[in-house]
Each structure stands twice: as C-alpha cells, then as structure tokens.
Amino acid sequence: MTYIAKPKFHxxxxxxxxxxxxxxxxxGKISTLCAGCGHDSITASIIEACYELSIEPHRxxxxxxxxxxxxxxxxxxxxxHGFNSVHGxxxxxxxxxxxxxxxxxxxxxxxxxxxASIGFGQFxxxxxxxxNMTYIVENNGVYGLTKGQFSATADRGSKSKKGVTNTDNAxxxxxxxxxxxATFVARSFSGDKSQLVPLIxxxxxxxxxxxxxxxxxxIAFNNHAGSTKSFDxxxxxxxxxxxxxxxxxxxxxxxDYAPGTVQMVEQHDGSKIALRKIDADYDPHDRxxxxxxxxxxxxxxxxxxxxxxxxxxxxxLHEHLNTVETPLNTLEADMLCPGSAVLDKINASLR
Amino acid sequence: MSDKKPIxxxxxxxxxxxNVNGSGSASANEMFARAILRHGVPxxxxxxxxxxxxxxxxxxxxRVTEDGHLGARGGVDMMVAMNPQTWDKDVAGIEPGGYxxxxxxxxxxxxxxxxxxxxxxxxxxxxxxxxxxxPRQRQLFKNIIYLGALSALLDMxxxxxxQLIGEQYKGKEKLLSxxxxxxxxxxxxxxxxxxxxxxxxxxxxDKVGDRIFIxxxxxxxxxxxxxxxxxxxxxxxxxxxxxAEAFTAHCKKYRHDPETGKAKYAIVQGEDELASIGxxxxxxxxxxxxxxxxxxxxxxxxxxxxxxxxxxEIPAVIMNIQRAGPSxxxxxxxxxxxxxxxxxxxxxxxxxxLLFPEDPAEAFEFAAAAFDLAERLQTxxxxxLDLDIGMNHRLCRPLKWDDAKQYDRGKVMTAEMLDExxxxxxxxxxxxxxxxxxxxxxxxxxxxxxxxRGTSRDRYARYSEEGSVYADNMQRLVRKFETAQDLVPRPxxxxxxxxxxxxxxxxxxxxxxxxxxxxxxxxxxHQLDRLRIRAFPFHSSVASFLAEHDFVYxxxxxxxxxxxxxxxxxxxxxxxxxVPIVHYDGTPITARFIxxxxxxxxxxxxxxxxxxxxx
Numbered sequence: 005m006t007y008i009a010k011p012k013f014h015x016x017x018x019x020x021x022x023x024x025x026x027x028x029x030x031x032g033k034i035s036t037l038c039a040g041c042g043h044d045s046i047t048a049s050i051i052e053a054c055y056e057l058s059i060e061p062h063r064x065x066x067x068x069x070x071x072x073x074x075x076x077x078x079x080x081x082x083x084x085h086g087f088n089s090v091h092g093x094x095x096x097x098x099x100x101x102x103x104x105x106x107x108x109x110x111x112x113x114x115x116x117x118x119x120a121s122i123g124f125g126q127f128x129x130x131x132x133x134x135x136n137m138t139y140i141v142e143n144n145g146v147y148g149l150t151k152g153q154f155s156a157t158a159d160r161g162s163k164s165k166k167g168v169t170n171t172d173n174a175x176x177x178x179x180x181x182x183x184x185x186a187t188f189v190a191r192s193f194s195g196d197k198s199q200l201v202p203l204i205x206x207x208x209x210x211x212x213x214x215x216x217x218x219x220x221x222x223i224a225f226n227n228h229a230g231s232t233k234s235f236d237x238x239x240x241x242x243x244x245x246x247x248x249x250x251x252x253x254x255x256x257x258x259x260d261y262a263p264g265t266v267q268m269v270e271q272h273d274g275s276k277i278a279l280r281k282i283d284a285d286y287d288p289h290d291r292x293x294x295x296x297x298x299x300x301x302x303x304x305x306x307x308x309x310x311x312x313x314x315x316x317x318x319x320x321l322h323e324h325l326n327t328v329e330t331p332l333n334t335l336e337a338d339m340l341c342p343g344s345a346v347l348d349k350i351n352a353s354l355r
Numbered sequence: 356m357s358d359k360k361p362i363x364x365x366x367x368x369x370x371x372x373x374n375v376n377g378s379g380s381a382s383a384n385e386m387f388a389r390a391i392l393r394h395g396v397p398x399x400x401x402x403x404x405x406x407x408x409x410x411x412x413x414x415x416x417x418r419v420t421e422d423g424h425l426g427a428r429g430g431v432d433m434m435v436a437m438n439p440q441t442w443d444k445d446v447a448g449i450e451p452g453g454y455x456x457x458x459x460x461x462x463x464x465x466x467x468x469x470x471x472x473x474x475x476x477x478x479x480x481x482x483x484x485x486x487x488x489x490p491r492q493r494q495l496f497k498n499i500i501y502l503g504a505l506s507a508l509l510d511m512x513x514x515x516x517x518q519l520i521g522e523q524y525k526g527k528e529k530l531l532s533x534x535x536x537x538x539x540x541x542x543x544x545x546x547x548x549x550x551x552x553x554x555x556x557x558x559x560x561d562k563v564g565d566r567i568f569i570x571x572x573x574x575x576x577x578x579x580x581x582x583x584x585x586x587x588x589x590x591x592x593x594x595x596x597x598x599a600e601a602f603t604a605h606c607k608k609y610r611h612d613p614e615t616g617k618a619k620y621a622i623v624q625g626e627d628e629l630a631s632i633g634x635x636x637x638x639x640x641x642x643x644x645x646x647x648x649x650x651x652x653x654x655x656x657x658x659x660x661x662x663x664x665x666x667x668e669i670p671a672v673i674m675n676i677q678r679a680g681p682s683x684x685x686x687x688x689x690x691x692x693x694x695x696x697x698x699x700x701x702x703x704x705x706x707x708x709l710l711f712p713e714d715p716a717e718a719f720e721f722a723a724a725a726f727d728l729a730e731r732l733q734t735x736x737x738x739x740l741d742l743d744i745g746m747n748h749r750l751c752r753p754l755k756w757d758d759a760k761q762y763d764r765g766k767v768m769t770a771e772m773l774d775e776x777x778x779x780x781x782x783x784x785x786x787x788x789x790x791x792x793x794x795x796x797x798x799x800x801x802x803x804x805x806x807x808r809g810t811s812r813d814r815y816a817r818y819s820e821e822g823s824v825y826a827d828n829m830q831r832l833v834r835k836f837e838t839a840q841d842l843v844p845r846p847x848x849x850x851x852x853x854x855x856x857x858x859x860x861x862x863x864x865x866x867x868x869x870x871x872x873x874x875x876x877x878x879x880x881h882q883l884d885r886l887r888i889r890a891f892p893f894h895s896s897v898a899s900f901l902a903e904h905d906f907v908y909x910x911x912x913x914x915x916x917x918x919x920x921x922x923x924x925x926x927x928x929x930x931x932x933x934v935p936i937v938h939y940d941g942t943p944i945t946a947r948f949i950x951x952x953x954x955x956x957x958x959x960x961x962x963x964x965x966x967x968x969x970x
Contacts, residue, residue, distance in 0.1 A: 060800060061800070062796075062797055062798070062799060062800045062801070062804060063797050065641070065796045065797070067637070077806070078806050078818075082804070083800060083801055083804050084796070084804055085794070085795075085796030085797070085804050085805065085806075085807070086804075086805075086806040086807065087637075087640060087806075087807040087808075088806065088807065088808040088809070088810070089633070089636070089637075089663065089807075089809070090633070090659055090660060090663055090809065093629060093630075093633045093660070095630075095633075096588075096625070096629065096630040096631075096632075096633025096634050096636075096637065097633050097634075097636055097637035097640070098637060099623065099630075099633070099634050099637060100586060100588065100633065100634035100635060100636060100637025100638035100639070100640075100641070100643075100645060101637040101638060101640060101641040101796070102637075103585075103586045103621040103623070103634070103637075103638050103643065104585070104586060104637070104638040104639075104640075104641035104642055104643030104645070105641050105642065105643070105795075105796070105797065107797070108641075108796060108797050125626055125627065125630070126626070126629070126630055126633070128626075129625075129626040129630060133623070321621075321623075322621075325618060325621050325622070325623075326616075326617055326618050327617060327618050327619075327620075327621050328612055328615070328617040328618065328619050329617070332585040332586065332619070332620070332621060332638075332643045333585070333638075333641055333642035333643040333795065334642075335583075335585060335619055336583075336761075336762065337583060337760065337761055337762050339619060340580075340583040340585065340610070340619060341580075341581050341583060341756070342580065342581065342609040342610075343756065343758050344755070344756045344757070344758050346609065347581070347754050347755070347756045348753075350577070350754065351565075351567050351753040351754055354567035354568055354569050355392075355563075355565075355566075355567055355568065
C-alpha cells in the first residue's frame with residue numbers, strides 16, 4: 005500500500021517539540037503490514053521516542069535486513085535515509101555506515117529470523133565491537149513473510165499455527181547481548197508502549213551498542229494458544245523489573261518520585277534515566293547479576309522486561325579505533341592524500 | 356663431471372633457494388635479490404610456498420635478467436639446496452650444466468648427485484656451529500653465511516651487500532656488525548676453498564634505472580591511501596591479507612592527524628567476508644570511500660552483497676588477489692581464475708567493472724582510480740590482482756601522483772542543490788549516461804531522503820513490481836555500463852614490425868612473460884600484434900583489434916579461458932578465431948610456454964605450398 009499517498013496536512017494545533025516538529029514529521033509511509041501487527045506498535049514507539057527527544061529527523065539513518073520487521077523503517081522517519089539491505093546483514097551495513105559518519109544516529113531494525121538465524125553472527129560481532137547504535141529486534145518467533153515457519157527464538161515446546169511442536173532450543177538474544185558486552189540491554193513488549201517508548205529514547209541517547217529485544221506478536225501466524233509469543237501469553241508472563249523516564253535538559257528534581265523507589269542513571273551525553281524499580285533488588289549495573297536473573301526467570305517461563313543492563317560510561321567503536329572527530333565521509337584529498345613529495349620518498353626507500 | 360659443459364652466463368640466469376618454511380631464510384634470500392639490483396642488474400624474484408607456516412618446503416627463485424625479462428623463465432641454473440626433504444626433486448630440477456650449492460657438513464653418498472652438474476659444497480653447519488652457540492643465531496646466520504659464499508661464487512661486490520645490511524640494521528649496531536661478520540665468514544671460506552667465480556656471474560650494469568622494487572599488494576594498499584579510502588574491512592585470506600596489513604601500516608605512517616594523533620581511517624577485521632563487504636557497502640552508502648581485499652572464496656561469499664551494490668547502486672571497491680581455485684584449490688599458487696566469477700557476480704542479470712593491473716605500479720594507479728570509478732559509476736569495482744603480482748617483489752616504474760588531482764566524488768546532490776529546487780530522483784537518469792544522482796544520509800531536513808533497497812523500485816526510489824518500471828531500470832543499468840567503457844583504463848596495443856594477420860590478447864600478470872615471448876616468437880619468424888586488456892567492460896578498440904586479425908590468441912592463466920569467454924560473449928565474436936592459450940598449474944606463466952604454444956599453432960597454420968612440398 006506504499007503507493008497510497010499519505011495526506012500531508014495536519015491539524016494546525018498539533019503539538020510541537022523543542023525543535024518545532026510535530027509527530028507527523030517523524031512518520032513515514034503507510035504500513036503494509038497486517039492490521040494489528042505488533043511491529044506497527046514498535047514503529048509508533050520509535051516515532052514517539054524521536055519526537056520526545058526532539059531529534060532532527062534527517063539526522064537518523066535507519067538500517068534493516070530483510071523480513072516483515074525490516075520493512076518497517078519505510079513507515080517511520082520519512083525524512084531519514086533508510087537502507088533495507090540484505091537478509092541478516094543489517095549489523096555490518098550499519099557498522100560501515102557508522103564508521104563513515106559518526107555524527108548521525110544509527111537505528112538498526114531487525115527481526116528474529118534476521119538476527120537469531122541467518123544473521124546471528126553479524127548480530128554478535130556488531131555488539132562485541134561496541135558500534136554506537138540502537139539495535140531493535142522485533143521478535144515474533146516466526147517467519148511471517150514466508151508464512152509461519154519457526155524462527156530460532158521460538159521456545160522449545162511452543163506450537164506453530166499448524167500444530168507442530170518446536171523441538172529446538174530457543175536463542176535468547178538478550179542473554180547473548182549481555183554475554184557479548186552490549187552496554188545497554190533491554191527487553192520490552194510491543195503491547196506496552198509506556199515501557200517501550202522511554203527504553204528506545206534511552207537507547208538512542210546511549211553511546212555504545214544498545215540492544216532492545218521487543219516481543220512483537222505476529223497476529224497472522226503466531227498469536228494462537230500454544231504459542232509463547234502471543235499477545236495473551238506475553239501479557240500473562242511479562243515480568244517487568246523496572247519502568248523508566250528519560251530526562252533530557254529537564255531538572256530531574258522537577259519530576260516527583262517517591263523516595264527510594266527511583267534510581268537515577270546519568271548517561272554519557274548528560275541525559276538522565278529515572279528508573280522506577282518494580283523489583284527492588286534488581287541492579288541494572290550488574291551484568292553478571294542480570295544474566296543470572298534472566299536465566300532463573302526464563303526457567304520459570306517468565307519474560308523479564310525493562311532496562312536490564314546499562315553501562316553509562318561505555319566506549320564505542322570509534323573510540324577503540326581512535327578515529328578523528330570529523331566524519332570520515334567529509335574528508336577530502338587535502339586531508340587524506342600524502343601527496344607526491346611523500347611518494348618520492350617512498351619510491352626512494354624501495355630501491 | 357660428464358661431457359656437459361658448465362653453464363656460463365653473465366647477468367642472465369636463475370638461482371633457486373630450497374628452504375624449510377620458518378627457518379628465517381626469506382630475509383637473506385631477499386637480500387640476495389636486492390644486492391643484484393644494486394649491481395644495476397634487474398631481477399625478478401618469486402616466492403613458491405605451501406599453505407603452511409612452519410616446517411614444510413618453501414622456495415625462493417631469483418631470475419637475474421640484464422634484459423629485464425621479469426616473467427618467470429622456467430628451469431634452474433643454480434640450486435641452493437638447503438632442504439633435505441626436497442633434495443631429490445631439487446637436484447633433478449637443475450638444468451644440465453647447472454650448479455648445485457649445498458651444505459657439505461655431513462657427507463652425502465655420490466648417488467645423491469648428478470654427473471652433469473657442478474656440485475659446490477660449503478660446510479655451512481660446521482662454520483656456523485664453530486662460530487655461534489645460540490641455536491636461533493645459528494639458524495639465522497647460516498643464511499647470511501650462504502649469502503656470503505654465493506657472493507664470492509657469483510662474483511658479486513660484497514660492499515653492496517654490506518650497504519644493504521647497513522640500511523636494514525640502521526641504528527642497531529650490534530646486529531649490523533654481526534651480520535657483516537657472518538657474510539664474510541661465508542665469503543672468505545668460499546674464496547679460500549673454492550674456485551671463484553663460477554660460470555654464472557653478476558657484473559655491474561645500469562639496467563635498473565629509477566625503477567622501484569615493491570610487492571603488488573603493498574602498492575595496491577598505497578593506492579588506496581592515495582585514492583582516499585577511509586574505511587577498510589577485511590577477513591584474512593591468502594594471498595590478500597597483506598593488502599589490509601600494508602594498508603594498516605601505510606595509514607599508521609601517513610593518516611594520523613599531526614595535532615591530535617587521531618586516525619583519518621577506520622580498519623575493521625570482519626568476522627567473515629560477508630561482514631567485510633557489508634561494512635564496505637554501508638560506509639560507501641554513507642559517502643566514505645571504502646574497500647575490502649579478498650581472494651576467490653571470499654568473492655563467492657560476497658556475491659549477494661555485490662548484487663545489491665549493482666542493483667541499489669552503491670559504490671564498493673573489492674581487491675581480488677586471485678589464487679588457484681575452485682573451492683580451496685591451491686591457496687598459495689597463482690591463477691587468473693575469477694574473471695567470470697567477478698564479471699557476472701551475483702544472481703540475476705549483473706555485470707561488474709574489472710581492472711587488470713600488470714604490475715605493482717599499475718596496481719597503485721588502478722587502486723587509486725578504483726575509488727573514483729566506484730563513486731562515479733556507483734557500483735562495485737574489482738581490482739583483479741593475483742598472487743604472482745601481489746605477493747612478490749617486482750621491479751616497476753616509480754609510483755607517481757599528481758598533487759593537483761581532486762577526487763571524483765561522482766554525482767552527489769547537496770543540500771544547496773536541493774534547496775535550488777533540483778528534481779531529485781535517486782534512480783533518475785538526468786544526463787543520459789545512466790548514472791543518477793545520490794544524496795548522502797543526513798543531507799537535508801526535508802528533501803533528498805530516500806529508501807535504499809534491493810527490491811525493484813521506480814526512478815524516485817519508490818517500491819514497484821511493475822514490469823515496465825523494472826525493465827526501465829535494468830535498461831538504464833545497461834546504459835551505465837556502456838558509460839563505464841570510456842571511463843576505465845583503455846587497452847594498450849603494440850604492433851609487430853611487419854603487418855600481420857595474427858594478434859594476441861593478454862592481461863595482468865601475464866604481461867612480462869608475454870613481452871618476452873614476443874621476442875622468442877620473432878626469432879621463430881612469427882609476427883604478432885599485441886593488445887593488453889586493462890579493464891572490463893571492453894573498450895571498442897577490443898572489437899576493432901579482433902576485426903583486424905584472422906586469428907587472435909588469448910593468453911591467460913586459467914583452465915577455461917575465461918577472458919576469451921567474456922570477449923566472445925560480450926562482442927558476439929566467432930569463437931573459432933579466438934585461440935585459447937592457457938596455463939593453469941599454479942605456477943606463473945612463462946615466456947617459454949607462451950612462445951611454444953603460439954609458435955606450434957602458428958607452424959600448424961602455415962600451409963606449405965604444394966609445389967614446395969613435393970619437390
């Protein structure tokens with residue numbers, strides 16, 4: 005339905021953010037996904053988060069692989085460049101794009117087939133390199149575009165729409181991201197925008213590899229009884245450890261929290277995350293603790309959501325490579341080419 | 356000694372060193388080659404090595420050639436046999452009348468020698484062990500000691516070798532003097548115990564000129580530095596790894612900001628070739644100049660992305676240092692066997708630009724040019740090197756750079772152009788050359804953004820499965836490829852002295868052997884016009900050359916005559932007129948091979964007049 009033009013006019017009284025942009029400025033084309041798809045809620049959450057953060061829409065690069073989830077970058081931030089690349093290869097394309105211009109915001113959108121199967125390696129290596137990005141997996145446990153095959157995140161014992169039981173073990177991308185050194189790790193649910201929007205906003209403000217696994221039910225092929233990725237199942241088993249607010253340029257004191265219930269996390273860029281604890285003992289700065297907590301709850305069939313780990317002082321790939329502050333794609337011959345005099349010396353050393 | 360006279364030759368012979376991998380012989384052998392260069396005599400050295408790190412046989416061959424024939428010659432005039440494992444084969448490989456140099460510390464039975472060669476024994480181990488106690492020193496200095504002995508036997512000027520040692524160990528006085536000492540140990544032993552010099556001699560000349568001595572991979576990497584590459588992503592694979600390693604070394608020297616010390620480049624060792632090309636595509640999409648270096652198996656892995664680069668029109672530079680395939684093939688042996696795989700890489704209708712440098716100087720030049728071409732044409736450019744050029748030092752003209760040169764960043768629409776109201780269609784052919792404009796991500800708040808995809812789309816980058824829209828785009832890509840013909844390096848033609856109906860086409864590392872073969876063929880009375888192809892798509896002069904000759908030999912280093920297939924396919928030529936001359940055993944092609952193959956065919960073609968035959 006991308007050929008149906010979306011009307012450009014909007015209500016004159018539409019609210020504007022700090023940069024003077026309305027919600028509409030962060031929207032994209034009309035979604036071609038199934039009505040009620042969880043992915044569309046994630047799209048709406050991305051729009052909301054970018055609006056809230058007052059990001060200039062064109063300063064975001066949206067990069068995806070192949071699949072239902074990877075189509076979604078066409079449906080948000082219509083003034084941003086998007087790249088619907090190759091199945092499972094979003095992470096490498098994003099890494100390259102990030103190396104070329106460190107000044108843009110990189111949003112990687114992927115699916116569970118894209119990231120846990122064909123692109124499992126690329127997922128892992130982009131995380132371990134610490135690429136400064138927000139990596140969102142829209143996780144429905146199923147291949148939608150090819151009509152309902154299990155993906156690698158489908159839980160063992162869960163049933164397909166056709167009644168087949170999955171006998172393979174599931175890959176937990178959040179557990180993997182923690183093990184691989186992601187410096188911002190979260191899980192959320194497409195049906196819980198109030199949790200998801202601030203998580204996306206905080207991830208965007210985080211410097212380093214941010215990973216968000218969003219359980220996003222496939223209403224066409226994985227929303228039946230016996231599925232562990234259905235709306236009903238996720239609602240029943242959702243175990244949120246915290247909820248959060250992202251504070252940019254606002255005095256945190258202006259926000260009223262009951263004492264002892266909130267943990268403030270200041271990120272590298274000065275923005276603050278106010279974490280409202282639900283599980284009083286959960287410490288989002290403890291990588292090993294998070295891994296154990298997740299494993300324990302997964303064994304009980306619970307889906308742990310919230311901000312699971314954050315290292316506010318993380319470094320990114322550019323720091324590891326010690327690259328110049330100026331984006332590499334702006335450097336011209338005068339900055340890059342050593343010139344003929346140097347070449348003469350090189351020639352002389354080769355005789 | 357039998358009736359065979361010892362070979363006598365000045366500045367024209369082949370010395371082969373048979374060593375054990377990991378014994379530290381490489382630097383002594385290279386010093387031997389460089390020392391001859393310092394005499395003003397051209398050399399052409401080649402590493403012949405197995406896919407292994409330590410313990411297996413390795414050879415280093417030095418062709419000493421006053422005439423400047425830099426291709427492999429074939430045959431060995433002097434064998435420096437330092438490896439007992441390969442002794443029998445090494446001894447058998449010496450030309451009749453040739454020389455065998457060996458370590459005579461342990462007596463060898465006479466059956467281990469031949470009576471038609473000159474055997475020269477030097478007790479290398481005995482000399483070494485009586486001088487050095489440290490085992491590592493013993494191994495390393497043994498190499499310098501045989502270098503010293505060879506200098507006496509071949510009548511080389513020891514001062515020139517001392518000079519080289521001085522340059523290599525500048526500032527490390529202890530190493531310098533101990534190396535010079537070892538050199539003279541060997542040299543003095545030979546002078547007082549052997550008849551020096553032998554029939555093979557090095558005599559000072561002036562045939563090297565201002566030429567430089569460099570490996571193709573290092574030159575290509577330097578070309579990437581000069582060409583403005585800022586992102587390099589790669590995965591280790593022989594024989595291409597030294598491209599990325601050399602790029603790293605060059606960047607460390609020439610690409611750090613003098614004030615901040617920060618790097619004006621980013622190099623990532625990918626987890627595989629898929630990630631490497633993905634990083635290149637992502638960086639290029641975002642306006643940086645990016646490249647990867649790989650070899651055949653890596654090309655196979657990259658093909659899906661190469662198709663994306665073609666169809667979504669994203670610049671990329673891939674340096675393919677070819678080795679013998681298929682599959683793992685012979686990873687340390689040379690071939691030109693990925694011509695078809697690269698020209699038509701990826702599924703669907705695709706065609707790609709290939710550049711064929713003949714030596715390190717062209718590797719430098721074409722590597723730099725590849726980035727201009729990639730951005731101008733917005734597609735993948737393959738720099739087709741091979742192991743023979745890439746991993747061997749080759750004498751070539753000095754590298755040149757014009758400081759007035761600006762990079763050609765291709766058709767990029769800027770924020771200013773968008774504000775002027777220029778119509779931006781990502782796949783819109785505004786100039787009739789098939790090349791559309793692109794915008795870099797982040798250019799403008801409201802104009803010029805588009806969605807890049809590998810799926811079909813219209814001229815304004817909107818998704819479409821309309822047949823006519825798809826075909827329109829595919830036709831434009833054909834036009835773009837036609838535009839490329841006039842942008843890539845043109846073929847170089849050299850005609851025979853007398854008009855001839857016969858021609859020969861060749862490319863890449865075959866060049867020096869071909870040049871030498873022309874001389875050999877002339878002495879047999881065969882005149883041939885030559886065309887060296889330097890790029891695909893083929894320039895129209897290739898078709899003209901084919902039209903002007905009855906028969907054209909296509910000389911290449913693969914089994915299936917891949918360049919010939921490409922010429923036939925792209926030019927609609929009668930294949931009978933293109934005679935394949937193929938060499939594909941993994942060794943570099945030689946002039947002797949080419950001259951024999953073409954010569955035999957020419958003899959066969961020459962119909963003897965009937966009258967003469969019966970008389």
